[in-house]
Amino acid sequence: MRLDLVDGMRGHLLIGMLIAHISMMPGLAVLGNFHHHRLIGLYDAEFFVPISGFIIGYLYTERLRTTAKFYDFLNTRLVTIYKYYLLSAVPFLIGQMFVAGASLQWLVLDVAVMKEGGSYSDILPIYFYCFIILYALFWVVPRRGFSIPMAVSGAIYVASQASYSTGMFGLGGRFIVFDIAAWQFLFMIFLWVGARWREALACIRILSAEKYLAAIVGLAVLIAYGRFSTYYPTPFPPTVAPGIPWPRLQLHPFYLVQILAVCALLCAIFCRPCGVLAVPNGVMRWYFSMPWLRNVGRFSIQMFTLHVFIIAMMHRIEGRVSDAQFMLVALISLGAFIVIPSAWIIAKKARVARRAIVT
Numbered sequence: 001m002r003l004d005l006v007d008g009m010r011g012h013l014l015i016g017m018l019i020a021h022i023s024m025m026p027g028l029a030v031l032g033n034f035h036h037h038r039l040i041g042l043y044d045a046e047f048f049v050p051i052s053g054f055i056i057g058y059l060y061t062e063r064l065r066t067t068a069k070f071y072d073f074l075n076t077r078l079v080t081i082y083k084y085y086l087l088s089a090v091p092f093l094i095g096q097m098f099v100a101g102a103s104l105q106w107l108v109l110d111v112a113v114m115k116e117g118g119s120y121s122d123i124l125p126i127y128f129y130c131f132i133i134l135y136a137l138f139w140v141v142p143r144r145g146f147s148i149p150m151a152v153s154g155a156i157y158v159a160s161q162a163s164y165s166t167g168m169f170g171l172g173g174r175f176i177v178f179d180i181a182a183w184q185f186l187f188m189i190f191l192w193v194g195a196r197w198r199e200a201l202a203c204i205r206i207l208s209a210e211k212y213l214a215a216i217v218g219l220a221v222l223i224a225y226g227r228f229s230t231y232y233p234t235p236f237p238p239t240v241a242p243g244i245p246w247p248r249l250q251l252h253p254f255y256l257v258q259i260l261a262v263c264a265l266l267c268a269i270f271c272r273p274c275g276v277l278a279v280p281n282g283v284m285r286w287y288f289s290m291p292w293l294r295n296v297g298r299f300s301i302q303m304f305t306l307h308v309f310i311i312a313m314m315h316r317i318e319g320r321v322s323d324a325q326f327m328l329v330a331l332i333s334l335g336a337f338i339v340i341p342s343a344w345i346i347a348k349k350a351r352v353a354r355r356a357i358v359t
Contacts, residue, residue, distance in 0.1 A: 008289055114172045161250070179250045201271055226254070
């Protein structure tokens, strides 16, 4: 089952992720001006995780209504995620082979247990841990619904806020810069929304037009405030190096609210384009329906892995070419990233057509 608009959103986020990571390299900061972070102050993982959780909940409601089917699905996804995580670690392993004193045996072991990996590839371990938590909690859902998994997930989130750590309470923290114990809660929130999507849609449509537009304005004001606010109070101030965006990595409650506000606003515009909202609704549907964008999102995990290889390649040539050449390589890489999925689909259709003619 493919959701075309969701594929378009994933395509946008994948392209945005590559732009963001490339723009963090010396001399390429200007590319960051073409990223939605400039508008809303949020990057791409903030929406990848909700989309993934929503899709899982939606599929459970619409297709995977038995525990056996759901566990079969989880098994398949876990294997796929782990396989591409290992593939994404190849540039890291190759680079470490040339480091003096590096033990390939221990490096391979560290990669196998998700303690090491390629630059900017740690969203795959985030997914992996989220699925493991879901795997452990899901057995109660057919009997008691999502209340117990949500409560457990919320408790893990609260515990994660007691101190700053990366990985899952430090596990894999050498590689994973996100606090997975916190980010799994974002995944579970949207899994619940996806499983209850009909009720969520009814809540959006039951409001009067005046209350609905007031809610839209309120969400927009909240997003605008979050864009420029640096106020993240906590009784447990983290000890981190200067410049580390710890509220994001730890998913501070205020940062979580900002993500939820953006997601709520987008969903509200998509689901009920009344009055002045018809214009942004039409623009978003047009944009996210573009075939080239949907093709990028259609192969999301493969394209994410390709993005890791591109980043590794950019790091290898950094400082070895002029600034102009470095920018040119970045632009060519972005263009190739966008074109490759569509070119692959066209080539695949051509092969099928040729075989049909032959037979």
